[in-house]
Amino acid sequence: MAKAVIITGAGLSAESGIPTFRDKGGLWERYSIDEVANFCTFEQNRVKSFKFFNEFRSLLKTARPNAAHAALARLQKLCGPEHIVLITQNVDDLLDRAGCTNVLHVHGYLRQMQCLDCEHVWDIGYGNWAPYEPCPACASLAIKPHVVLFNEMAPQYANMHAVMDSLTADDCFAALGTSGFVVPVAGMIHGFMGKKILCNLEPSAYLDGQLFDHCFYMPVTQAMEKITPLIEAALAGKPVSLKIHVETGFKPVSEQG
Numbered sequence: 001m002a003k004a005v006i007i008t009g010a011g012l013s014a015e016s017g018i019p020t021f022r023d024k025g026g027l028w029e030r031y032s033i034d035e036v037a038n039f040c041t042f043e044q045n046r047v048k049s050f051k052f053f054n055e056f057r058s059l060l061k062t063a064r065p066n067a068a069h070a071a072l073a074r075l076q077k078l079c080g081p082e083h084i085v086l087i088t089q090n091v092d093d094l095l096d097r098a099g100c101t102n103v104l105h106v107h108g109y110l111r112q113m114q115c116l117d118c119e120h121v122w123d124i125g126y127g128n129w130a131p132y133e134p135c136p137a138c139a140s141l142a143i144k145p146h147v148v149l150f151n152e153m154a155p156q157y158a159n160m161h162a163v164m165d166s167l168t169a170d171d172c173f174a175a176l177g178t179s180g181f182v183v184p185v186a187g188m189i190h191g192f193m194g195k196k197i198l199c200n201l202e203p204s205a206y207l208d209g210q211l212f213d214h215c216f217y218m219p220v221t222q223a224m225e226k227i228t229p230l231i232e233a234a235l236a237g238k239p240v241s242l243k244i245h246v247e248t249g250f251k252p253v254s255e256q257g
């Protein structure tokens with residue numbers, strides 16, 4: 001059986017109340033993200049950065065997986081995790097909490113802390129971590145949230161590229177809730193001949209819809225009922241339609257059932 005590789009981004013969790021880094025509102029308006037999440041200046045902004053990530057973790061505690069997270073978990077359960085490979089740019093745990101397994105978190109995991117000296121990584125749940133609290137394994141103070149900061153290497157990218165390189169023409173690829181700006185999705189699917197599906201709130205300058213067989217410009221929660229059967233059909237070996245299909249629609253969250 002073929003496989004589907006699904007890359008998700010901030011658009012997936014936005015409907016769970018986790019704003020994208022560039023969104024206005026709440027936590028994100030009170031901090032300069034370039035200041036608190038920048039590897040080059042992390043040490044000099046340490047107190048403020050820890051405060052930001054502590055608040056972000058506490059926001060995650062009250063967030064709930066939405067219908068799109070749940071639909072992906074159902075699809076993965078139905079087809080098996082070896083056939084539905086989930087890669088996410090999101091540092092939240094909403095896919096995992098919805099019941100998804102083996103999720104590749106390429107930008108880290110908000111619930112975890114990491115030690116830069118001994119490489120120990122540990123889960124602190126949704127709690128706080130004080131700026132100068134030492135590593136529980138080696139007592140070093142070189143601790144940071146296990147989240148890839150701006151100007152920091154993303155070690156899981158190698159695994160992401162390995163997954164992408166393993167795609168064959170029988171497989172399927174979907175990009176959900178991502179503009180293709182941070183992770184260069186357009187370049188990654190160059191030459192891939194299998195079925196390609198895109199869902200984003202609106203067209204993005206970084207991700208040409210014409211690269212895809214199906215484009216949905218709407219919230220992911222709204223598009224999943226159409227995307228799920230497309231992925232199932234692709235996995236079942238049904239032929240790829242040569243006609244590009246684009247659908248646009250936006251229903252305010254308040255009108256969703």
Ligand SMILES: [Zn+2]
Pocket residue numbers: 115116117118119120135136137138139140
């Ligand atoms: Zn350590």
